[in-house]
Amino acid sequence: xxxxxxxxxxxxxxxxxxxxxxxxxxxxxxxxxxxxxxxxxxxxxxxxxxxxxxxxxxxxxxxxxxxxxxxxxxxxxxxxxxxxxxxxxxxxxxxxxxxxxxxxxxxxxxxxxxxxxxxxxxxxxxxxxxxxxxxxxxxxxxxxxxxxxxxxxxxxxxxxxxxxxxxxxxxxxxxxxxxxxxxxxxxxxxxxxxxxxxxxxxxxxxxxxxxxxxxxxxxxxxxxxxxxxxxxxxxxxxxxxxxxxxxxxxxxxxxxxxxxxxx
Amino acid sequence: xxxxxxxxxxxxxxxxxxxxxxxxxxxxxxxxxxxxxxxxxxxxxxxxxxxxxxxxxxxxxxxxxxxxxxxxxxxxxxxxxxxxxxxxxxxxxxxxxxxxxxxxxxxxxxxxxxxxxxxxxxxxxxxxxxxxxxxxxxxxxxxxxxxxxxxxxxxxxxxxxxxxxxxxxxxxxxxxxxxxxxxxxxxxxxxxxxxxxxxxxxxxxxxxxxxxxxxxxxxxxxxxxxxxxxxxxxxxxxxxxxxxxxxxxxxxxxxxxxxxxxx
Numbered sequence: 001x002x003x004x005x006x007x008x009x010x011x012x013x014x015x016x017x018x019x020x021x022x023x024x025x026x027x028x029x030x031x032x033x034x035x036x037x038x039x040x041x042x043x044x045x046x047x048x049x050x051x052x053x054x055x056x057x058x059x060x061x062x063x064x065x066x067x068x069x070x071x072x073x074x075x076x077x078x079x080x081x082x083x084x085x086x087x088x089x090x091x092x093x094x095x096x097x098x099x100x101x102x103x104x105x106x107x108x109x110x111x112x113x114x115x116x117x118x119x120x121x122x123x124x125x126x127x128x129x130x131x132x133x134x135x136x137x138x139x140x141x142x143x144x145x146x147x148x149x150x151x152x153x154x155x156x157x158x159x160x161x162x163x164x165x166x167x168x169x170x171x172x173x174x175x176x177x178x179x180x181x182x183x184x185x186x187x188x189x190x191x192x193x194x195x196x197x198x199x200x201x202x203x204x205x206x207x208x209x210x211x212x213x214x215x216x217x218x219x220x221x222x223x224x225x226x227x228x229x230x231x232x233x234x235x236x237x238x239x240x241x242x243x244x245x246x247x248x249x250x251x252x253x254x255x256x257x258x259x260x261x262x263x
Numbered sequence: 264x265x266x267x268x269x270x271x272x273x274x275x276x277x278x279x280x281x282x283x284x285x286x287x288x289x290x291x292x293x294x295x296x297x298x299x300x301x302x303x304x305x306x307x308x309x310x311x312x313x314x315x316x317x318x319x320x321x322x323x324x325x326x327x328x329x330x331x332x333x334x335x336x337x338x339x340x341x342x343x344x345x346x347x348x349x350x351x352x353x354x355x356x357x358x359x360x361x362x363x364x365x366x367x368x369x370x371x372x373x374x375x376x377x378x379x380x381x382x383x384x385x386x387x388x389x390x391x392x393x394x395x396x397x398x399x400x401x402x403x404x405x406x407x408x409x410x411x412x413x414x415x416x417x418x419x420x421x422x423x424x425x426x427x428x429x430x431x432x433x434x435x436x437x438x439x440x441x442x443x444x445x446x447x448x449x450x451x452x453x454x455x456x457x458x459x460x461x462x463x464x465x466x467x468x469x470x471x472x473x474x475x476x477x478x479x480x481x482x483x484x485x486x487x488x489x490x491x492x493x494x495x496x497x498x499x500x501x502x503x504x505x506x507x508x509x510x511x512x513x514x515x516x517x518x519x520x521x522x523x524x525x526x
Contacts, residue, residue: 001276003276009273010272010273010275010276011273011274011275011276011281012272012273012274013264013266013273013274013344013365013367015281016410017281018274018278018280018281019288019342019344019404019406020284020404020406020407020409020410021283021404021405022406022407022410027352052407052411053414077352084410089290089340089342090438091406091409091410091412091413091437092410092413092414092417093413093414094414094417102276106352127397128397130393130394131393131394131429132393132429134390134391134411135393135407135408140407141281141282141283141405141407142284142404142406143283143284143285143354144283144284144285144315144398144403144405145395145398146354147279147283147285147347147355147356148397149354150353150354150355150356151316151355151357154355154357166394166395174354175353175354
């Protein structure tokens with residue numbers, strides 16, 4: 001692990017990333033020290049830092065950090081965290097003129113092939129995401145909603161939970177973005193009130209005719225295919241969601257091909 | 264500083280308090296190692312741990328920790344943080360069977376006497392708090408809303424900002440709870456959708472005929488007195504809020520007397 005480009009094992013407890021969740025992060029896959037979908041990861045990191053007024057790390061030293069923490073790990077899961085650094089007590093960010101950059105790697109743990117091949121079982125979560133337009137889309141460190149939604153089930157056969165917002169709109173999975181295919185059209189929930197806009201979603205939106213939309217539950221359940229996407233799992237088609245059953249694999253294969261091509 | 268009752272300087276970066284803001288905290292004042300308003304601090308800590316499914320620390324070792332970190336600091340600001348501890352990657356709290364207890368002290372920095380005597384200048388924040396009934400009232404580590412609201416101003420003459428929720432209801436200050444007095448009646452905003460329910464507020468509600476209410480902005484501005492309360496500042500009456508001016512000091516004196524009595 002590297003903190004501000006130096007080897008480290010632990011973090012100051014006065015870091016605002018810890019005291020207030022005042023920071024952002026990315027989780028990505030790296031192969032032989034090369035981060036996958038880097039263009040989109042970097043785009044999202046830059047967006048999120050700007051949205052919270054955090055300094056964006058320089059890209060070349062960051063890429064060098066990634067290579068360094070991945071040494072000896074052929075396939076790695078990398079987490080990049082940028083916080084507002086150490087500050088005096090109190091919420092004012094003016095007390096923290098610096099920032100902290102943390103880059104960590106661990107071996108990538110691949111899910112079974114069956115997740116893509118056969119599809120996964122998902123559940124509809126009871127948790128309702130709060131509407132906060134000023135934070136929507138940002139992968140910030142305030143992730144209690146995801147934690148508590150994920151706490152709704154422990155059955156390992158259920159691999160993802162689908163989240164709605166307080167108005168009942170379908171937003172995302174607890175750890176993934178959603179894409180649905182209906183009558184050949186690709187749709188993804190609009191994330192202007194809640195949710196995290198991931199790098200895979202950004203890549204797919206730039207590559208495919210993938211339309212953002214407000215998605216009601218009945219519209220989700222009218223889909224031919226429901227797909228969970230993120231940087232670690234790639235694409236997981238849903239086989240089942242309650243009484244809903246997958247009716248096609250066309251979009252799953254199409255999205256997987258796009259991601260394979262994007263590297 | 265003590266982490267799990269042991270002297271420590273820093274925290275594991277895989278602690279879920281840092282990775283997801285998965286934890287709660289209290290900030291309080293201690294005099295000669297004795298925490299003030301402890302009954303209410305403890306009540307709120309117990310409430311918040313239960314609400315997030317976090318193990319509640321044992322009270323006696325916690326009090327011993329507070330005494331220990333306050334050694335040599337007559338008047339201290341103490342922060343107690345309880346997180347879900349270290350976990351594997353991923354949101355599921357099932358991966359983190361433990362917890363982390365952090366107790367820190369620093370010298371208490373008293374605000375000028377004029378804050379109580381003359382009242383403070385406050386502003387009305389543009390930031391709107393999201394409605395999340397499942398997290399409302401809890402002093403959890405997801406405090407980006409407070410940070411970004413506090414970032415709206417840097418003028419040191421403005422000591423607090425008043426926050427409304429997305430429906431326009433008045434909720435709290437960025438770092439304090441609100442009490443208003445109108446025609447002799449004491450009111451405080453209901454916190455079932457947003458906000459942090461502090462220990463001073465709990466103490467005042469148990470001691471005075473202080474009524475929780477839904478508070479619209481026009482009702483706030485019809486108050487004779489507006490008071491900000493928390494464990495470090497005690498009571499700060501507002502002198503000014505935009506065009507609003509304080510018209511009385513009765514409640515300020517009454518609340519200050521209650522807190523002095525409560526210890």
